[in-house]
Amino acid sequence: MTHLQVKNLSVNFGGLKALDDVSFSVAKNEVFSIVGPNGAGKSTIFNVISSFYKPSQGQIFFDAKDITATRPDEKAKLGITRTFQNIELFENSSVLQNLLIGRTIHNKHPVYRQFIFDKTVRNSEIAHREAAEKVIDFLELAHYRDDLIANLPYGVRKKVELARALCAEPSLLLLDEPASGLNPEETEEVGHWIEDIRHDLGITVVMIEHDMSLVTEVSDRVLALSEGKVIAQGTAEEVQNNADVVSAYLGSA
Ligand SMILES: Nc1ncnc2c1ncn2[C@@H]1O[C@H](COP(=O)(O)OP(=O)(O)OP(=O)(O)O)[C@@H](O)[C@H]1O
Ligand SMILES: [Mg+2]
Known part of the structure; x- marks a missing residue:
C-alpha cells in the first residue's frame, strides 16, 4: 500500500529550478532513500512535504489524501515527522x-x-x-x-x-542525513536504529543520505536526484551503477 506519493513536484527559487517534475511513491513500512550530489534538491523535497516550501507545481498524497496545502502542524498530527540536516x-x-x-x-x-x-x-x-x-x-x-x-x-x-x-x-519518518558528521561506528549504529524503527515500530522511513554504505544496508529502494531531476530509481546497487548517477557525481566532484 502506498503511504506517500509525490507527484510531478516542481519548486522554483527565482530562476533556479530546485525541483523539476519529481515523482515517486513510498510503500507502507518501506525504507526509501534519496541520494544525489550537493544542491540536487533533496532537502527541498522534505521542505515541501513538511510545508516549509510551497511547490510551484505538483501534489503530495499521504495515504491517498492530498496534503499539498495542509499546514505543518496538521501534517505532524497526521503522522509525518522529520529530522533536520543541521540538528x-x-x-x-x-x-x-x-x-x-x-x-x-x-x-x-x-x-x-x-x-x-x-x-x-x-x-x-x-x-x-x-x-x-x-x-x-x-x-x-x-x-x-x-x-x-x-x-x-x-x-x-x-x-x-x-x-x-x-x-x-509518526507513521512516516523523514530523516535528512542521519549519518552526516558521524564516524563509521556511529553510522553503523544508525543503520541498526533504522532497521529497528521499521521492524519494531512499524514506521515508514524516507532517508536522505550521502553515505552509500548506509543507504545500501537499509534501503528497499533508492531514488537519485541531480539538479532537481530524478535521474534513477531502483535498488541501491542499480542506482549506484547507473551511468547518469555516476556522471552526476563525477560532475559535482
Ligand atoms: N530557501 C531557498 N532559497 C533559495 N534557494 C534555495 C532555498 N533552499 C534551497 N535552495 C537551493 O535549491 C537547491 C537545492 O537545495 P537543497 O537544499 O534541496 O539541496 P540538497 O540536495 O539537500 O543538498 P545537500 O546535499 O548539500 O544538503 C540548491 O541550489 C539550493 O541553493
Ligand atoms: Mg540537504
Missing part, C-alpha cells in the same frame, strides 16, 4: 525536556486547563512522560536523560534529534 534542538534544555517538546502535538487540552493542571491534564502529562521514557529506552539514551544538549557530543545530539522525532509517534 535543531533546544541547547539549554535537557534531553528529556527536548523529547517532551516532541510530544506537544499530542497535547489535546486547551491552555487554560493546562494552567489549572487538573487531574486529566496531570494524567496526560504522566502519559507524555511515559512515552518519552519509552523512546529513551528504545534508543538507549537513559545515561543522558538529564544532560543539557549543549554538553552532549555531536553523535548523541544526532540521536536525540531522532528520539524527539520518534516521540511524535
Whole structure:
C-alpha cells in the first residue's frame, strides 16, 4: 500500500529550478532513500512535504489524501515527522525536556486547563512522560536523560534529534542525513536504529543520505536526484551503477 506519493513536484527559487517534475511513491513500512550530489534538491523535497516550501507545481498524497496545502502542524498530527540536516534542538534544555517538546502535538487540552493542571491534564502529562521514557529506552539514551544538549557530543545530539522525532509517534519518518558528521561506528549504529524503527515500530522511513554504505544496508529502494531531476530509481546497487548517477557525481566532484 502506498503511504506517500509525490507527484510531478516542481519548486522554483527565482530562476533556479530546485525541483523539476519529481515523482515517486513510498510503500507502507518501506525504507526509501534519496541520494544525489550537493544542491540536487533533496532537502527541498522534505521542505515541501513538511510545508516549509510551497511547490510551484505538483501534489503530495499521504495515504491517498492530498496534503499539498495542509499546514505543518496538521501534517505532524497526521503522522509525518522529520529530522533536520543541521540538528535543531533546544541547547539549554535537557534531553528529556527536548523529547517532551516532541510530544506537544499530542497535547489535546486547551491552555487554560493546562494552567489549572487538573487531574486529566496531570494524567496526560504522566502519559507524555511515559512515552518519552519509552523512546529513551528504545534508543538507549537513559545515561543522558538529564544532560543539557549543549554538553552532549555531536553523535548523541544526532540521536536525540531522532528520539524527539520518534516521540511524535509518526507513521512516516523523514530523516535528512542521519549519518552526516558521524564516524563509521556511529553510522553503523544508525543503520541498526533504522532497521529497528521499521521492524519494531512499524514506521515508514524516507532517508536522505550521502553515505552509500548506509543507504545500501537499509534501503528497499533508492531514488537519485541531480539538479532537481530524478535521474534513477531502483535498488541501491542499480542506482549506484547507473551511468547518469555516476556522471552526476563525477560532475559535482
Ligand atoms: N530557501 C531557498 N532559497 C533559495 N534557494 C534555495 C532555498 N533552499 C534551497 N535552495 C537551493 O535549491 C537547491 C537545492 O537545495 P537543497 O537544499 O534541496 O539541496 P540538497 O540536495 O539537500 O543538498 P545537500 O546535499 O548539500 O544538503 C540548491 O541550489 C539550493 O541553493
Ligand atoms: Mg540537504
